[in-house]
Amino acid sequence: MTQDELRELEATRRKALWLLASLPPGDPKASEALAILDDLDHKERNDTLHNDKPPELNEVRYSVSVERHRSGIDIVLELNIPQPWRERFLQASIGSTRLGGSY
Secondary structure (H helix, E strand, O other): OOOHHHHHHHHHHHHHHHHHHOOOOOOOHHHHHHHHHHHHHHHHHOOOOOOOOOOHHHHHHHOOOEEEEOOEEEEEEEHHHOEEEEHHHHHHHHHHHHEEOOO
16 A cells, blocks of 8 residues: 555545544444445455554554653654554644644
8 A cells, every 4th residue: 555545545534533423323424434434444454565464553552662852751753653553643633733734
């Protein structure tokens, strides 16, 4: 999967999650968002360019190095986060820690 394809997939995933979050329980529109998420998960699992399955979240958490910033805060450099988790983080951060659009 190319970087552009991954970015598009994660942006679509984020939109579907926000749609689900905005719906009241039992809303029939939820099935549309769930179908989108199922399709995205299927695409990710069947990505022919990945030889191995992506690491689980806990594997990522324990494998990424944490560095002490000169301010005294522990930080993780984006480049140290493996894909697809890095792109998920970037998409989830739009509007809170970064502007939207291309990187």
